[in-house]
Amino acid sequence: xxxxxxxxxxxxxxxxxxxxxxxxxxxxxxxxxxxxxxxxxxxxxxxxxxxxxxxxxxxxxxxxxxxxxxxxxxxxxxxxxxxxxxxxxxxxxxxxxxxxxxxxxxxxxxxx
Amino acid sequence: xxxxxxxxxxxxxxxxxxxxxxxxxxxxxxxxxxxxxxxxxxxxxxxxxxxxxxxxxxxxxxxxxxxxxxxxxxxxxxxxxxxxxxxxxxxxxxxxxxxxxxxxxxxxxxxxxxxx
Numbered sequence: 001x002x003x004x005x006x007x008x009x010x011x012x013x014x015x016x017x018x019x020x021x022x023x024x025x026x027x028x029x030x031x032x033x034x035x036x037x038x039x040x041x042x043x044x045x046x047x048x049x050x051x052x053x054x055x056x057x058x059x060x061x062x063x064x065x066x067x068x069x070x071x072x073x074x075x076x077x078x079x080x081x082x083x084x085x086x087x088x089x090x091x092x093x094x095x096x097x098x099x100x101x102x103x104x105x106x107x108x109x110x111x112x
Numbered sequence: 113x114x115x116x117x118x119x120x121x122x123x124x125x126x127x128x129x130x131x132x133x134x135x136x137x138x139x140x141x142x143x144x145x146x147x148x149x150x151x152x153x154x155x156x157x158x159x160x161x162x163x164x165x166x167x168x169x170x171x172x173x174x175x176x177x178x179x180x181x182x183x184x185x186x187x188x189x190x191x192x193x194x195x196x197x198x199x200x201x202x203x204x205x206x207x208x209x210x211x212x213x214x215x216x217x218x219x220x221x222x223x224x225x226x227x228x
Contacts, residue, residue, distance in 0.1 A: 043116070043203050043219025044155065087154060099145065099168060100217060102154025 002027040002090040009107040012082075018075040020106050022088030025069040031092050033064060034100070035073045037084040044087065044102075047073065078110045114138045116220035118204050124226045130192035133223045137186070137206030145217065146179055146189050149201040161187060162209065194227045201225075 005023040012018040024033065035047040048055055048062045050071070055062045061074040075082055085105040117136040125131045137144050142163050147155035158177065160168040163184040172179065176195070181187040191198055201222045208215040 041221075043205070043222055044217075045219070046216035085154075099157035099160060100155075102156070105154055 002031055004088045004090055004103055006086075006088050006103065006106045008104065009109070012075075012078045012108060012110050014080060014110055014112050015077055018078040018082065018108060018110065020073040020075075020086050020088075020108065021070065022073070023070045024088070024090045027068050027090050028092075031090050033062065033068075033071050034089040034091060035060070035062065036087045036089065036100070036102075037082075038087070038105070039081075039084040047086075078108075080110050080112070082108065083110045084108060114218075116204055116206055116218050118202075118220040118223055120223055121221060122224045122226075124228065125194050127196055127227050128193040130190065131194050131225065132188055132190045133202050133204075133225075135187045135189070135204030135220060137204070138218055140208070141206035141218070142184070142209040143207045143215075144181055144187050145205040145207075146187070147203040147205065147219075149203055149222070151200070155201075155203055158189070191225075194225075196227050199225055199227045 002024050032049050032051050034049040036044040037047055038044045048057055048060050050062045050064055052064055064071045085107050087102050087105040089100050119134050144161040146158045148158050149155040158172045159179045161181045164181050177191055179189045201224050203219055203222045205217040205219045207217045
Protein backbone atom coordinates (compact mmCIF):
# COMPACT_ATOMS: atom_id res chain seq x y z
CA UNK A 1 0.00 0.00 0.00
CA UNK A 2 1.16 3.51 -0.80
CA UNK A 3 2.56 5.66 1.98
CA UNK A 4 0.76 8.82 3.11
CA UNK A 5 2.10 12.07 4.55
CA UNK A 6 0.01 14.28 6.82
CA UNK A 7 0.78 17.36 8.92
CA UNK A 8 1.38 16.51 12.55
CA UNK A 9 -1.18 18.95 13.89
CA UNK A 10 -3.73 21.56 12.86
CA UNK A 11 -6.02 24.01 14.59
CA UNK A 12 -9.49 25.13 13.59
CA UNK A 13 -12.03 27.53 15.04
CA UNK A 14 -15.40 26.12 15.99
CA UNK A 15 -17.95 26.62 13.22
CA UNK A 16 -15.33 27.03 10.52
CA UNK A 17 -14.38 24.46 7.91
CA UNK A 18 -11.47 22.18 8.76
CA UNK A 19 -9.38 21.18 5.75
CA UNK A 20 -7.02 18.28 6.41
CA UNK A 21 -4.49 17.53 3.65
CA UNK A 22 -2.89 14.22 2.78
CA UNK A 23 -0.14 13.44 0.27
CA UNK A 24 -0.03 10.02 -1.37
CA UNK A 25 2.21 10.59 -4.38
CA UNK A 26 2.92 6.88 -4.95
CA UNK A 27 -0.74 5.82 -5.05
CA UNK A 28 -1.54 3.28 -7.74
CA UNK A 29 -4.60 2.97 -9.92
CA UNK A 30 -6.52 0.47 -7.81
CA UNK A 31 -5.80 2.04 -4.42
CA UNK A 32 -8.48 3.87 -2.49
CA UNK A 33 -8.05 6.74 -0.05
CA UNK A 34 -9.69 6.15 3.34
CA UNK A 35 -10.10 8.50 6.27
CA UNK A 36 -10.59 7.38 9.86
CA UNK A 37 -10.49 9.43 13.03
CA UNK A 38 -9.78 8.58 16.63
CA UNK A 39 -11.21 10.60 19.44
CA UNK A 40 -9.23 10.42 22.65
CA UNK A 41 -9.51 7.04 24.43
CA UNK A 42 -11.82 5.60 21.78
CA UNK A 43 -11.30 3.24 18.86
CA UNK A 44 -10.90 4.65 15.35
CA UNK A 45 -14.05 5.58 13.43
CA UNK A 46 -14.57 5.41 9.68
CA UNK A 47 -15.28 8.76 8.02
CA UNK A 48 -15.21 8.44 4.25
CA UNK A 49 -13.36 6.86 1.34
CA UNK A 50 -12.87 7.48 -2.38
CA UNK A 51 -11.07 6.35 -5.51
CA UNK A 52 -10.90 9.34 -7.86
CA UNK A 53 -14.17 11.22 -7.64
CA UNK A 54 -14.97 13.65 -4.87
CA UNK A 55 -17.17 12.13 -2.20
CA UNK A 56 -19.52 13.56 0.41
CA UNK A 57 -21.43 12.03 3.27
CA UNK A 58 -23.07 13.26 6.44
CA UNK A 59 -19.73 13.59 8.21
CA UNK A 60 -17.37 15.08 5.66
CA UNK A 61 -16.28 15.68 2.07
CA UNK A 62 -13.28 14.14 0.36
CA UNK A 63 -11.57 16.02 -2.44
CA UNK A 64 -9.06 14.02 -4.49
CA UNK A 65 -6.83 15.81 -6.98
CA UNK A 66 -7.02 14.83 -10.62
CA UNK A 67 -3.62 13.13 -10.52
CA UNK A 68 -4.69 11.40 -7.27
CA UNK A 69 -1.41 12.29 -5.58
CA UNK A 70 -3.10 14.19 -2.79
CA UNK A 71 -6.45 14.62 -1.13
CA UNK A 72 -8.21 16.85 1.39
CA UNK A 73 -10.73 15.90 4.01
CA UNK A 74 -13.17 18.70 4.71
CA UNK A 75 -15.27 18.99 7.86
CA UNK A 76 -17.62 21.79 6.79
CA UNK A 77 -18.57 23.15 10.22
CA UNK A 78 -16.13 21.88 12.83
CA UNK A 79 -17.34 21.42 16.39
CA UNK A 80 -15.43 20.80 19.60
CA UNK A 81 -16.38 17.12 19.28
CA UNK A 82 -14.38 16.91 16.06
CA UNK A 83 -11.15 17.27 18.03
CA UNK A 84 -9.36 14.00 17.25
CA UNK A 85 -6.50 12.35 15.39
CA UNK A 86 -7.35 12.00 11.70
CA UNK A 87 -5.75 9.20 9.69
CA UNK A 88 -5.42 9.17 5.92
CA UNK A 89 -4.90 5.60 4.67
CA UNK A 90 -4.31 4.24 1.19
CA UNK A 91 -5.31 0.65 0.57
CA UNK A 92 -5.73 -1.63 -2.40
CA UNK A 93 -9.16 -2.19 -3.77
CA UNK A 94 -12.54 -1.56 -2.24
CA UNK A 95 -12.83 -4.80 -0.32
CA UNK A 96 -12.88 -5.51 3.35
CA UNK A 97 -9.88 -7.80 3.05
CA UNK A 98 -6.61 -6.68 4.48
CA UNK A 99 -5.38 -4.52 7.23
CA UNK A 100 -5.55 -0.79 7.59
CA UNK A 101 -2.03 0.62 7.80
CA UNK A 102 -2.22 3.66 10.04
CA UNK A 103 0.44 6.37 10.03
CA UNK A 104 0.89 9.05 12.67
CA UNK A 105 -2.17 11.01 11.56
CA UNK A 106 -3.03 14.69 12.07
CA UNK A 107 -4.05 15.93 15.49
CA UNK A 108 -6.93 18.33 14.83
CA UNK A 109 -7.79 20.68 17.66
CA UNK A 110 -11.03 22.62 17.36
CA UNK A 111 -11.10 25.60 19.69
CA UNK A 112 -13.98 27.86 20.73
CA UNK B 113 -26.53 0.70 16.98
CA UNK B 114 -24.47 -2.50 17.15
CA UNK B 115 -21.00 -2.16 18.64
CA UNK B 116 -17.84 -4.18 19.06
CA UNK B 117 -17.47 -5.15 22.71
CA UNK B 118 -14.13 -5.56 24.47
CA UNK B 119 -13.17 -6.49 28.00
CA UNK B 120 -11.58 -5.60 30.23
CA UNK B 121 -11.29 -1.89 29.46
CA UNK B 122 -8.19 -1.56 31.62
CA UNK B 123 -5.67 -4.13 32.80
CA UNK B 124 -2.59 -3.75 34.96
CA UNK B 125 -0.30 -6.73 35.20
CA UNK B 126 3.24 -7.49 36.30
CA UNK B 127 5.83 -8.54 33.77
CA UNK B 128 6.09 -12.29 33.24
CA UNK B 129 2.40 -12.74 34.06
CA UNK B 130 -0.20 -13.95 31.60
CA UNK B 131 -2.96 -11.65 30.39
CA UNK B 132 -5.97 -12.16 28.12
CA UNK B 133 -8.31 -9.84 26.26
CA UNK B 134 -11.75 -10.64 24.90
CA UNK B 135 -13.60 -9.26 21.89
CA UNK B 136 -17.16 -9.76 20.71
CA UNK B 137 -17.61 -8.44 17.16
CA UNK B 138 -20.77 -7.07 15.62
CA UNK B 139 -23.18 -9.90 14.85
CA UNK B 140 -22.72 -11.21 11.34
CA UNK B 141 -19.23 -9.77 10.84
CA UNK B 142 -17.04 -12.57 9.52
CA UNK B 143 -13.78 -10.61 9.66
CA UNK B 144 -12.17 -9.79 12.99
CA UNK B 145 -8.97 -7.84 13.58
CA UNK B 146 -6.74 -7.27 16.60
CA UNK B 147 -4.62 -4.12 16.52
CA UNK B 148 -2.05 -2.80 18.99
CA UNK B 149 -1.63 0.92 19.50
CA UNK B 150 1.40 2.25 21.34
CA UNK B 151 0.93 5.71 22.84
CA UNK B 152 1.44 8.41 20.23
CA UNK B 153 1.33 6.05 17.28
CA UNK B 154 -1.34 4.70 14.96
CA UNK B 155 -2.80 1.22 15.44
CA UNK B 156 -0.84 -1.71 14.00
CA UNK B 157 -2.47 -4.96 12.95
CA UNK B 158 -1.51 -8.02 15.00
CA UNK B 159 -3.84 -10.66 13.58
CA UNK B 160 -6.80 -10.94 11.23
CA UNK B 161 -9.43 -13.69 11.25
CA UNK B 162 -11.82 -14.73 8.54
CA UNK B 163 -14.46 -16.71 10.44
CA UNK B 164 -12.33 -19.01 12.62
CA UNK B 165 -9.27 -18.99 10.37
CA UNK B 166 -6.24 -16.76 10.70
CA UNK B 167 -5.59 -14.95 7.40
CA UNK B 168 -2.80 -12.61 8.54
CA UNK B 169 -0.64 -12.93 11.64
CA UNK B 170 2.58 -11.70 10.15
CA UNK B 171 3.03 -9.00 12.83
CA UNK B 172 2.01 -11.17 15.78
CA UNK B 173 4.94 -11.97 18.14
CA UNK B 174 4.18 -15.66 18.18
CA UNK B 175 6.63 -16.53 20.93
CA UNK B 176 4.41 -14.79 23.47
CA UNK B 177 1.16 -13.81 21.76
CA UNK B 178 -1.67 -16.11 20.73
CA UNK B 179 -5.12 -15.47 19.35
CA UNK B 180 -8.11 -17.67 18.75
CA UNK B 181 -11.62 -17.41 17.41
CA UNK B 182 -12.84 -20.94 17.95
CA UNK B 183 -16.44 -20.68 16.75
CA UNK B 184 -15.90 -17.82 14.37
CA UNK B 185 -17.64 -15.36 16.64
CA UNK B 186 -15.86 -13.92 19.68
CA UNK B 187 -12.10 -13.90 20.04
CA UNK B 188 -9.42 -13.96 22.70
CA UNK B 189 -5.93 -12.47 22.51
CA UNK B 190 -3.40 -13.76 25.04
CA UNK B 191 0.04 -12.61 26.07
CA UNK B 192 2.29 -14.94 28.05
CA UNK B 193 4.59 -13.80 29.51
CA UNK B 194 3.87 -10.07 29.41
CA UNK B 195 6.81 -7.70 28.96
CA UNK B 196 7.14 -4.01 29.77
CA UNK B 197 7.07 -3.19 26.05
CA UNK B 198 3.62 -4.73 25.71
CA UNK B 199 2.07 -1.74 27.46
CA UNK B 200 -0.34 -0.38 24.86
CA UNK B 201 -3.98 -0.14 23.79
CA UNK B 202 -5.30 -3.34 22.24
CA UNK B 203 -8.09 -2.69 19.77
CA UNK B 204 -10.49 -5.15 18.23
CA UNK B 205 -12.33 -4.40 15.00
CA UNK B 206 -14.78 -6.27 12.81
CA UNK B 207 -16.23 -5.97 9.35
CA UNK B 208 -18.43 -7.72 6.85
CA UNK B 209 -16.67 -9.60 4.10
CA UNK B 210 -16.96 -9.45 0.35
CA UNK B 211 -14.84 -9.46 -2.75
CA UNK B 212 -16.62 -6.46 -4.18
CA UNK B 213 -17.52 -3.29 -2.44
CA UNK B 214 -16.28 -1.61 0.66
CA UNK B 215 -17.03 -2.71 4.19
CA UNK B 216 -15.81 -0.38 6.90
CA UNK B 217 -14.03 -1.66 9.97
CA UNK B 218 -15.84 -1.00 13.23
CA UNK B 219 -13.58 -0.65 16.25
CA UNK B 220 -14.25 -1.44 19.86
CA UNK B 221 -13.24 0.85 22.75
CA UNK B 222 -10.01 -1.05 23.34
CA UNK B 223 -8.23 -2.54 26.34
CA UNK B 224 -5.54 -0.37 27.91
CA UNK B 225 -2.76 -2.67 29.16
CA UNK B 226 -0.10 -1.49 31.59
CA UNK B 227 2.74 -3.87 32.40
CA UNK B 228 4.71 -3.03 35.55
